[in-house]
Amino acid sequence: MKSLLSFGCGNMAQAIVEGMNKSSKELEYFLYTPSNTRAIELAKVVSGTHVADLSKIPECDFYMLSCKPQQFEELAKSIKGKLKPSATIISILAGTTTETISKSLGVSKVLRVMPNTPSLVGAGVNAFYFTDEVGSEERHFLNDIFSGFSKVFTFEKEEEIDLITGFSGSGPAYIFEFSRILTEKMVSMGIARDIATEMIKWTFYGSSKLQLESSDSSEELRIKVTSKNGVTYEALEVFKGEGLEKIVDMAIDAAYNRAVELSK
Ligand SMILES: NC(=O)C1=CN([C@@H]2O[C@H](COP(=O)(O)OP(=O)(O)OC[C@H]3O[C@@H](n4cnc5c(N)ncnc54)[C@H](OP(=O)(O)O)[C@@H]3O)[C@@H](O)[C@H]2O)C=CC1
Ligand SMILES: O=C(O)[C@@H]1CCC=N1
Numbered sequence: 001m002k003s004l005l006s007f008g009c010g011n012m013a014q015a016i017v018e019g020m021n022k023s024s025k026e027l028e029y030f031l032y033t034p035s036n037t038r039a040i041e042l043a044k045v046v047s048g049t050h051v052a053d054l055s056k057i058p059e060c061d062f063y064m065l066s067c068k069p070q071q072f073e074e075l076a077k078s079i080k081g082k083l084k085p086s087a088t089i090i091s092i093l094a095g096t097t098t099e100t101i102s103k104s105l106g107v108s109k110v111l112r113v114m115p116n117t118p119s120l121v122g123a124g125v126n127a128f129y130f131t132d133e134v135g136s137e138e139r140h141f142l143n144d145i146f147s148g149f150s151k152v153f154t155f156e157k158e159e160e161i162d163l164i165t166g167f168s169g170s171g172p173a174y175i176f177e178f179s180r181i182l183t184e185k186m187v188s189m190g191i192a193r194d195i196a197t198e199m200i201k202w203t204f205y206g207s208s209k210l211q212l213e214s215s216d217s218s219e220e221l222r223i224k225v226t227s228k229n230g231v232t233y234e235a236l237e238v239f240k241g242e243g244l245e246k247i248v249d250m251a252i253d254a255a256y257n258r259a260v261e262l263s264k
Contacts, residue, residue, distance in 0.1 A: 002141070004090075005030035005051065005058060007075055008066030009038040012092055015120035016064070016149075021046040023122065023148025026141075030058050059084040062142075065091040065101070069262050072096055076104035083107065088138050094165055095262025098131050098158060108133040111142055114161050114169045115150070124150030125168040129158045162263060166255025174251075179204055 004020075006013045009031050017029055029048030031039040036052065043050040051058065063083055067075050072093055083089075088109040091101050098110040111134060114127040126146045130139060146152045155161060179200050186196035211221060226232040 001028050002026060002062065003028045003030065003058070003060040004062040004064060005032065005060045006042075006064040006066050007032050007079065008064075008068075008071075009033045009042045010066065010068075011117060012115060013064065013066035014038070014042055015117045015124070016066075016092070016115055017042060017046055017048075019119040019122060019124060019149030020145055024145055027062075027145065030060060054078045054082070057082045059087075061087055063087055063089050065089065065093055065096075067093070069093045069096050072100075072104070080105050088134055088142070090142070094169065095162065095259050097263050098129070100263075102131070109138070110134070112158065112161055113146070114165050116168050116172050118172060119150050122149045125171075126150045126152050127161055127164050127168060128152060128154040129156075129161050130154070162259040163256060165259045166252050170255055175204065 004017075004027050006017060006029070009017070010033075017031070020027060021029070029043070029046045030051050031043045031046075031048050032051040032054065033039040036050070040050045042048065049058075057079060061084075063079075065072065065075070083105065085107075086109075087107075088111060089101060089105065089107050090111045090113060091098070092113050092115050093101075094114070096112075098112050101110050101112075102108055108131060110131045112129045116125050118124045119126070128143070128146075143152055143154070153164075155164075182203075183193075183196050183200045186200065187193050191199075207221075211218060214221060216224070222236075226236060
């Protein structure tokens with residue numbers, strides 16, 4: 001059995017560790033957080049071990065960096081030189097480069113991942129970038145473990161991880177925001193909140209399922225909903241007229257710029 005220690009057990013690490021635990025029994029988990037609470041909670045869920053402090057770090061095959069990018073410097077100072085030298089580092093930090101991680105921790109085997117929270121329900125998207133030093137056995141192991149709860153896409157150029165962050169990493173937030181706006185509008189028009197909430201959730205779920213299972217493009221699927229001179233057409237015309245595509249374009253550029261900023 002291999003072992004993984006996560007430094008940080010927030011929303012994203014929890015989704016990954018629970019996703020791993022549901023789909024595979026090949027890993028033993030060690031969990032650390034400065035305030036202990038979330039590490040203790042996650043340890044209970046995955047039958048793992050809570051690491052109370054960083055003075056004695058267990059020897060693990062994988063160490064996952066799961067704090068916020070802004071917290072990494074402090075974490076690195078506490079753990080540098082204390083990690084098992086042959087271990088592979090898994091970093092989920094947005095922006096932070098493998099070069100920064102390697103220099104800060106004195107390591108060379110790094111998998112940089114851009115995950116997303118649907119990993120919690122076995123439907124995540126994980127983008128991988130490996131440093132050259134990660135061997136094929138570890139690459140296969142990590143690919144298999146992550147594939148158990150997500151679709152894995154491996155990139156050869158690290159810059160591409162910053163590029164995709166604002167799509168698959170942040171993407172669930174856009175969907176949830178659109179879902180919130182539709183639900184609130186439905187409630188404001190008189191539909192009961194519980195009904196509105198369920199109807200919108202199922203509309204998103206059904207549309208995603210149809211898109212995944214259909215060979216039609218998203219444009220073709222949209223056309224199949226949009227009757228000539230009908231209801232959908234009127235709504236789409238407003239999106240077009242008010243510049244939805246331009247807004248999305250600007251939002252994605254802002255996300256990308258922030259990812260690049262974080263990498264400096
Ligand atoms: N949320 C998301 O959808 C995504 C997040 N990410 C990346 O995942 C990372 C974590 O994000 P998220 O889970 O949302 O953040 P959270 O704020 O939910 O969790 C951060 C975790 O890091 C812990 N932490 C804080 N300081 C340290 C430290 N010095 N050493 C170790 N652990 C520390 C916190 O501990 P405590 O519980 O004690 O406060 C907490 O458990 C970020 O780098 C983000 O870029 C990437 C893709 C998607
Ligand atoms: O917002 C963030 O910075 C992280 C990266 C993608 C999703 N959450």
